Every structure is written in structure tokens, then in C-alpha cells.
Amino acid sequence: MYNLIRVELFKLHKNRSFWTLLIALAVLSLAYPLLYYFDHRSSGEPQFTGAGFLITFITSNAYVMKVGVAFLAGFFISNEYSTGIMKTIASSGNTRGQLYAAKLTVFAIGAMLISLVFPIVSTLEVTLLSGFGHFPEGNTLFFIPRVLGLTLLYTAAYASIGALFTVVLTDSGKTIGFLMIFFLLIDSVLAGLGSKVEFIGTLYDYSIFKLVGEVAKPHIHSGDLPALLLVPLLTIALTAILGIFIFRRKDIK
Amino acid sequence: MKMQEYVLRTNQLSKTYKGHRALDKVNLSIRKGSIYGFIGQNGAGKSTLIRLVTGLAFPTKGSIELFGASEEKALIQARKRIGSIIESPALFPHMTASENLEANRILRGIPGKECVPRMLEQVGLQGTGKKITKNFSLGMKQRLGLAIALLGDPEFLILDEPTNGLDPMGVVEMRELLKQLNRELGMTILISSHILSELHLMASHYGIIHRGQLLEQFTAAELDGKCQQYIYIKVSDPGKAAAVIQNELGTTDFEVMQDGAIKLYGHMEQPSKISSVLFTAGLEIEKFTPMGEDLESYFSKRIGVDSHV
Structure with a gap:
């Protein structure tokens, strides 16, 4: 298992698409606050501080998270079916369960790194430009580790769903396209169905698709925290088990 | 005959794809130390059998015995002793030859990085430097695929059309290398190839497969008698x-x-x-x-x- 994780990390490190995605996101994360900075400067509005920017824009990071997972799933996992690499991996004398677990682990790490780019790069840049400032009343510095920690956890949950679909789709183009549509529409579809069917409504309320919106909330009630933590963890466990189940029975072409 | 003398044995091995019988009750056996030429037309079932042996697909019926192991977990372990090129060399297109070998070295848990340049030299790719494999010729890809398959000196080498894309000199070099590996390391080799004249120059045993059925297995000496x-x-x-x-x-x-x-x-x-x-x-x-x-x-x-x- 150790070797499998090591080789996946090696592959991630050498993956051009991963680095392209990271660099492109970093550039966008640098450019985005600059637009506000110059706009506010010309209009004379007060500038965002680092803390203010983080609280205002962290919600948008959910889109980055979803797009990052979709692209990385296509280029890091599905691509290995078309290049034949999956054949080498599957015939390497390791169980399919180990192979899937190693791939999911490193894929999730890659997606988590991508999900951190926007909040970290933008907040740092704004802090350098206008200072960090203060969190609004009621928020403490604990907000930063909490929001980043939950971002990582929810990205891992999205990654586990992404990895599951790569086993079925096995083509990078199809994977990216399908996951983009799925992640962007599932929220509205479940919300719509949930308003008509109670069970689906409850399911949606306790799904990562709904709860990801809570990640950036300035205040989280202590009663909501267990669900906020357990739902992504259960999502990871269930999708990983399902992914291993399918991968164990899959003929690799 | 002792079980250990066979590297691979299949028993009534069958594989069906959507109603089409790709393999039909195949009883194939490959002796340790042999070079087994696996012959068949396109779609005869060669690649299907290789895919079952290497664990890429699962039999519909029948069983596989690798190095005497046939139980699922033992079979997976036994596959660590195999090197293979299946259908085409599997390469990371944006990595160099060294990086491709390094990834496979880590995957198989082979200690020491020194085997990477040694393998590159063995297949004549030592001068490729920073050139990524996406820009390799088909022949170079085949050579690198062979180097990857040979990492860690496997006891059983499975090659599906290994000479595809090689120039005439490359074909001769590969033949000599395989014969050398067989002679000096006692490596058992299964080769499926369309170039029967090439197979004839190195195989010690043959198997003919046709429409999913193994028609016949014979030794080189028996072939001489048959011809x-x-x-x-x-x-x-x-x-x-x-x-x-x-x-x-x-x-x-x-x-x-x-x-x-x-x-x-x-x-x-x-x-x-x-x-x-x-x-x-x-x-x-x-x-x-x-x-x-x-x-x-x-x-x-x-x-x-x-x-x-």
C-alpha cells in the first residue's frame, strides 16, 4: 500500500494538468482581488482587508472545488485508462481494493491542494495590499482553520464521488463533462425534487451538496457541527466502498 | 510432472463477452524456462487469455494457476513475479523514459534507483534524456515498454506483439535480448506475435489458438517433425x-x-x-x-x- 501511495504521489507530482490547474488558479486568485483593489481605489470605496475578503468570497470557493475535482478526475484518473497505464497498475500484483484506495487518497490530496489555492493566495495578496484587518464581531481567528479544514473535508468528499464516476466512465473527456454537469446541477435537482418529495428533501438537507454551503458561514451552531463533519466522512466511506466494489469486478481494457 | 515445473497452467478457462465466447475451455500450460510462442489470428483469443492471466479481466469459467498458485489472493501475489506488455506499451506520455521507469519501479517496490539506467541501457534508450515519451517513435515506445516489463527481473515475461513498430535491427536485437534473458536468467517468456518467422527463431514451445479454442501445443522439436x-x-x-x-x-x-x-x-x-x-x-x-x-x-x-x- 505504501508503494502504491508513493507512486500515485509521484504521478501527481509529474502530472502537467495538475500543475497547470494549480498555476492557472493561482494566477486567477491573484488577479481577482486586484480588480476589486483598483476598482475601489478609483471609486474611493474602502478597500477589502484580508479577513473581510476571506469572509465575503470563501463561498465562491465551492465552485473551484467542484471544477478542480472534475478536471483532476479526468486528467489524473480517467486518463490512465486511455494511456493503458491502468493495465500496468492492475497487473502489478496488488488487490483492486488497495489500488483504488491509493488512487482515491492521492486524488483527494491533489483536489484538496487545488481547493486551498483561492482562499490562501487571495487572502494573502489582499493582506499584503490592505492589511489583514479584523473579523466582524463574533468571529475569531478560529474561523480560518475551521473554514480551511471543512474545505479540505468537503473537497475530499467531492473527490470520492469523482473517483467513483471515473471507474464507470474511464474516459477523461466524458469524466470531466459529466462531473461538471453533475456537480453544478445536482444541487438544484435535489432541491427541486426535495420540495416535492419529503424523503429526498431530508436526503438533500443531509448531503454534502447542501452542507457545502454551510462551510463558509461565519457562525456555526454547535448542534450543526456533527452533521457538518459526519456527512462528508460518511460520503467518503460509502463512495469508497462502492468504488472498490465496482473496480474489483471491472475488466480493464 | 511436478506442479512447480509449470509457470502457468489454465484449466478449462473460458471468457464470454456479451454472449460472444472469446475463450472456450482453454487448457494451456507453460513450462518453466521455456519461450512459448502463442499463435492465433486477430480475435482468436490471445489477448483475452493474456488479460485473464495478468488480472485485467476475470474468467467466466475455469481457473488459472500461476507459479502453482490458483487461490485469488495467492494469484494476485504471484502476479508480482510477472512482467508484461499487453497489447501496447503503457507509458506516461508526459514523462521521460527515466521517469516512466521510476514510476514503475516505485509501483513494484523495487529497491534502488540504479536499475533505471541499467534497464535503459539494456534496451538502447540511454540517450533519450529529457525527451518525453509522447514524442517517441513506436519502436522506442516498444523498447521502453520492454524495459518496464523487465524491471526487477521478473520470472515470467508476457509480451503481446513486442516487435510491433521495431525496425529490422530492432527486431533482431529484441530477439537476441529475449533469448539471452531466457538462457542466462532462466526467464520464462510468453510471446504472442504475428511474425511467425520471428517466433520460429526463438520459441521452444508453441500454442495455436483459433476462435477461442486452443487447438494444439507442441515443442519446437515436435514442430520440426510436423513440418x-x-x-x-x-x-x-x-x-x-x-x-x-x-x-x-x-x-x-x-x-x-x-x-x-x-x-x-x-x-x-x-x-x-x-x-x-x-x-x-x-x-x-x-x-x-x-x-x-x-x-x-x-x-x-x-x-x-x-x-x-
Whole structure:
């Protein structure tokens, strides 16, 4: 298992698409606050501080998270079916369960790194430009580790769903396209169905698709925290088990 | 025969894809230390069998025994002792040759990085430097695929069309390398190839598969026995020569080819008598050579078609 994780990390490190995605996101994360900075400067509005920017824009990071997972799933996992690499991996004398677990682990790490780019790069840049400032009343510095920690956890949950679909789709183009549509529409579809069917409504309320919106909330009630933590963890466990189940029975072409 | 003497044995191995029987009750056995030439037309089931052995697909029925192991977990472990190229070399297109080898070295848990340059040298790719494999020729990709398969000196090497894309010198070099590995390391090799003349130069054992069924397995020595020997005769007047052979030698076991050449079967021990009879009949002998059928003609005859492996 150790070797499998090591080789996946090696592959991630050498993956051009991963680095392209990271660099492109970093550039966008640098450019985005600059637009506000110059706009506010010309209009004379007060500038965002680092803390203010983080609280205002962290919600948008959910889109980055979803797009990052979709692209990385296509280029890091599905691509290995078309290049034949999956054949080498599957015939390497390791169980399919180990192979899937190693791939999911490193894929999730890659997606988590991508999900951190926007909040970290933008907040740092704004802090350098206008200072960090203060969190609004009621928020403490604990907000930063909490929001980043939950971002990582929810990205891992999205990654586990992404990895599951790569086993079925096995083509990078199809994977990216399908996951983009799925992640962007599932929220509205479940919300719509949930308003008509109670069970689906409850399911949606306790799904990562709904709860990801809570990640950036300035205040989280202590009663909501267990669900906020357990739902992504259960999502990871269930999708990983399902992914291993399918991968164990899959003929690799 | 002891179980350990076989590297691979399959028992009634069958694989069905959506109602199509790709493999049908195949009982194949490969002895340790042999070079096994696996012959069959496109779609005969060669790759399907290789995919089952390497764990890429699962049998519909029957079983596989690798290094004496047939239970699922033991079989997975036994696959660590295999190196393979299946259908085409599996390479990371944006990595260099060294990086491709390094990734596979880590995957297989082979200690020490020194095997990477050694393998590159062994397949003649030591000078590729920072060139990414996406820009390699097909021949270079095949060589790198072989280097990857050879990492860690596997006991059993499975090669599916390894000479695809290689230039004539590359084909010769690969043949010599495989023979060397077999001779010096005792590596057992399974090769499926369309180039039967090439297989004939290195295989010690053969298996013919046709429409999912293993028709026959035989050794190189047995092949020699199976391939009919004949005397190839080219004379100035083939019609007259045919009559002379029939009347003077009392045999009809010969063929007159389209180009006028005659294949005379049997009588291999009487070349001087035959040439003397033809000469006495006033025929001018242009060519007179003892010959034998080769693997390709035997294969064609065995599956009942003219050619196209």
C-alpha cells in the first residue's frame, strides 16, 4: 500500500494538468482581488482587508472545488485508462481494493491542494495590499482553520464521488463533462425534487451538496457541527466502498 | 510432472463477452524456462487469455494457476513475479523514459534507483534524456515498454506483439535480448506475435489458438517433425519432370507450383537418385534443394486458411 501511495504521489507530482490547474488558479486568485483593489481605489470605496475578503468570497470557493475535482478526475484518473497505464497498475500484483484506495487518497490530496489555492493566495495578496484587518464581531481567528479544514473535508468528499464516476466512465473527456454537469446541477435537482418529495428533501438537507454551503458561514451552531463533519466522512466511506466494489469486478481494457 | 515445473497452467478457462465466447475451455500450460510462442489470428483469443492471466479481466469459467498458485489472493501475489506488455506499451506520455521507469519501479517496490539506467541501457534508450515519451517513435515506445516489463527481473515475461513498430535491427536485437534473458536468467517468456518467422527463431514451445479454442501445443522439436520435408526442384520443363518423377520414382506425392517449381515429398534420403533420373531424362536442373515447411505454413494448414495470422 505504501508503494502504491508513493507512486500515485509521484504521478501527481509529474502530472502537467495538475500543475497547470494549480498555476492557472493561482494566477486567477491573484488577479481577482486586484480588480476589486483598483476598482475601489478609483471609486474611493474602502478597500477589502484580508479577513473581510476571506469572509465575503470563501463561498465562491465551492465552485473551484467542484471544477478542480472534475478536471483532476479526468486528467489524473480517467486518463490512465486511455494511456493503458491502468493495465500496468492492475497487473502489478496488488488487490483492486488497495489500488483504488491509493488512487482515491492521492486524488483527494491533489483536489484538496487545488481547493486551498483561492482562499490562501487571495487572502494573502489582499493582506499584503490592505492589511489583514479584523473579523466582524463574533468571529475569531478560529474561523480560518475551521473554514480551511471543512474545505479540505468537503473537497475530499467531492473527490470520492469523482473517483467513483471515473471507474464507470474511464474516459477523461466524458469524466470531466459529466462531473461538471453533475456537480453544478445536482444541487438544484435535489432541491427541486426535495420540495416535492419529503424523503429526498431530508436526503438533500443531509448531503454534502447542501452542507457545502454551510462551510463558509461565519457562525456555526454547535448542534450543526456533527452533521457538518459526519456527512462528508460518511460520503467518503460509502463512495469508497462502492468504488472498490465496482473496480474489483471491472475488466480493464 | 511436478506442479512447480509449470509457470502457468489454465484449466478449462473460458471468457464470454456479451454472449460472444472469446475463450472456450482453454487448457494451456507453460513450462518453466521455456519461450512459448502463442499463435492465433486477430480475435482468436490471445489477448483475452493474456488479460485473464495478468488480472485485467476475470474468467467466466475455469481457473488459472500461476507459479502453482490458483487461490485469488495467492494469484494476485504471484502476479508480482510477472512482467508484461499487453497489447501496447503503457507509458506516461508526459514523462521521460527515466521517469516512466521510476514510476514503475516505485509501483513494484523495487529497491534502488540504479536499475533505471541499467534497464535503459539494456534496451538502447540511454540517450533519450529529457525527451518525453509522447514524442517517441513506436519502436522506442516498444523498447521502453520492454524495459518496464523487465524491471526487477521478473520470472515470467508476457509480451503481446513486442516487435510491433521495431525496425529490422530492432527486431533482431529484441530477439537476441529475449533469448539471452531466457538462457542466462532462466526467464520464462510468453510471446504472442504475428511474425511467425520471428517466433520460429526463438520459441521452444508453441500454442495455436483459433476462435477461442486452443487447438494444439507442441515443442519446437515436435514442430520440426510436423513440418513436412520436401525437395524443391526447378527444371526447364516441369510437365516432363512431373511425368518422369511419377514413372521413374513411382510416386504421386508431389506438387507442381504455379511458377513451375516442384515440391517432392519424401525421398529425402535419395537426392542423388532423383537428380540422376531428371538429368538422364534430359532435363536441365536449375534448382534442387531439400526444404521443409515452416511454422507459418503449418499454422495455416492447422487452422485451415491460407494466411493472415
